[in-house]
Amino acid sequence: MAQVQLVMPKMGESVTEATILKWLKNVGDKVKADESVLEIATDKVDSEIPSPADGVMTQRMFEEGQVVQVGTVIAVISSEAEAKVEQQPSKAPANGTHTSSNIPEREVTAPPSAPRNVPVADVPRSSVGGRFFSPLVRNIAKQEGVSVTELDTIHGTGLNQRVTKNDLLNHLTKRRQQPATPQQQPATPVVPVPQPPQQRESAPAPAYVPSPSENVEIVEMDRMRKLIAEHMVMSKHTSPHVTSFVEADVTGMVMWREKMKGEFEKKEKEKLTYTPLFVEAIVKAIRDFPMVNVSVNGTQIIVKKDINVGLAVALPSGNLIVPVIRKADHLNLLGLTKTVNDLANRARHNRLMPDEIQGGTFTITNVGTFGNLMGTPIINQPQVAIMATGAIKKKPVVIESPQGDTIGIRSMMFLSLSYDHRVVDGALGGSFLRRVADYIEQFDTARTL
Numbered sequence: 001m002a003q004v005q006l007v008m009p010k011m012g013e014s015v016t017e018a019t020i021l022k023w024l025k026n027v028g029d030k031v032k033a034d035e036s037v038l039e040i041a042t043d044k045v046d047s048e049i050p051s052p053a054d055g056v057m058t059q060r061m062f063e064e065g066q067v068v069q070v071g072t073v074i075a076v077i078s079s080e081a082e083a084k085v086e087q088q089p090s091k092a093p094a095n096g097t098h099t100s101s102n103i104p105e106r107e108v109t110a111p112p113s114a115p116r117n118v119p120v121a122d123v124p125r126s127s128v129g130g131r132f133f134s135p136l137v138r139n140i141a142k143q144e145g146v147s148v149t150e151l152d153t154i155h156g157t158g159l160n161q162r163v164t165k166n167d168l169l170n171h172l173t174k175r176r177q178q179p180a181t182p183q184q185q186p187a188t189p190v191v192p193v194p195q196p197p198q199q200r201e202s203a204p205a206p207a208y209v210p211s212p213s214e215n216v217e218i219v220e221m222d223r224m225r226k227l228i229a230e231h232m233v234m235s236k237h238t239s240p241h242v243t244s245f246v247e248a249d250v251t252g253m254v255m256w257r258e259k260m261k262g263e264f265e266k267k268e269k270e271k272l273t274y275t276p277l278f279v280e281a282i283v284k285a286i287r288d289f290p291m292v293n294v295s296v297n298g299t300q301i302i303v304k305k306d307i308n309v310g311l312a313v314a315l316p317s318g319n320l321i322v323p324v325i326r327k328a329d330h331l332n333l334l335g336l337t338k339t340v341n342d343l344a345n346r347a348r349h350n351r352l353m354p355d356e357i358q359g360g361t362f363t364i365t366n367v368g369t370f371g372n373l374m375g376t377p378i379i380n381q382p383q384v385a386i387m388a389t390g391a392i393k394k395k396p397v398v399i400e401s402p403q404g405d406t407i408g409i410r411s412m413m414f415l416s417l418s419y420d421h422r423v424v425d426g427a428l429g430g431s432f433l434r435r436v437a438d439y440i441e442q443f444d445t446a447r448t449l
Contacts, residue, residue, distance in 0.1 A: 002079040239420040248437035276336035281439035295382040310360030313347040324360040374414040384420035
């Protein structure tokens with residue numbers, strides 16, 4: 001009887017494990033090749049895992065909520081439909097290596113002889129200084145009694161000096177090897193800094209209990225909404241936000257797209273939206289103002305040589321995700337269009353890889369999709385700027401010319417730029433936004449495909 005192993009796939013270079021959110025198939029269920037078997041989640045993105053072959057699921061190695069290492073067998077599928085489920089017990093495999101109670105690589109506990117730390121309260125997503133901690137790191141820190149102050153002293157080897165799981169485990173190993181003292185303090189004294197109210201809370205907020213006179217429905221946030229909420233609050237705590245606005249005349253761009261979209265779709269098999277045209281203008285403006293394409297690390301400004309543009313995509317669930325066009329400055333209009341359409345489509349169907357939503361250096365969000373004229377978006381950390389495009393509306397406008405001023409009907413839209421005032425002043429932010437508008441207004445209407 002042929003047995004096919006379903007393993008936890010590698011979801012990107014930086015991802016080594018994932019959490020099983022939901023099994024879509026039970027033991028004994030028939031599955032077809034490429035049919036989704038389960039939903040998984042990393043710190044960045046949710047995804048579905050398909051079956052590698054037709055058959056019957058005869059074994060599930062892990063339960064929902066468990067964290068599994070990449071490359072680990074998570075299920076067994078028999079390629080013969082008449083396979084007997086009872087021959088493959090799902091509760092306790094003979095070797096006992098994959099049961100929910102025996103996963104040594106996920107246990108973060110002290111040796112039997114070592115003193116066990118008292119778990120601390122929930123660790124915030126970021127420190128007072130804005131240093132980000134992933135959900136996995138925060139969970140380990142809570143169980144091992146590592147405070148946010150102690151976490152902030154650990155040297156991180158991740159992106160932007162982020163503390164990884166291995167960094168924390170190495171720190172715990174060194175700490176256990178040190179002689180126990182009544183008060184263990186870091187080598188360099190840390191001066192306590194008052195925390196914002198949201199981060200001083202020592203316990204989760206109590207469950208809301210409506211009064212008898214209230215007619216309400218209580219809806220628990222899903223996992224992605226919780227991550228979005230934490231990320232937005234962290235961004236506001238980290239960056240002093242300023243927003244600038246300009247109004248752009250996009251008549252030429254609108255007329256060109258209307259003329260070309262049918263031919264473009266017929267020739268390239270791709271829909272031509274406004275998004276790649278806006279990305280093209282943003283890329284040109286970033287080349288003119290490279291200090292918008294940066295991130296901040298303490299007192300250091302990290303200037304990014306690659307222009308990786310993030311696209312804020314609204315999901316059917318109501319949540320938001322930001323896939324990234326890598327090296328957007330190396331793509332022509334066709335390349336941008338294909339990439340934008342592909343990322344947006346796969347984002348809406350939970351088909352993105354974790355690495356595809358990381359590494360962005362600038363973000364664009366289209367609030368005009370919902371009929372909004374303008375918006376004040378929140379910066380996608382660790383970036384320092386995000387631009388919102390409003391709805392395109394026809395309106396009477398004064399048109400200046402050497403022969404005199406006239407009033408005409410033009411297609412107009414608002415562009416808004418939120419930026420981090422620590423490193424982007426009003427002169428830079430306003431000039432950059434104006435340059436984007438200039439490139440849009442000067443769009444070449446004689447352009448060919």
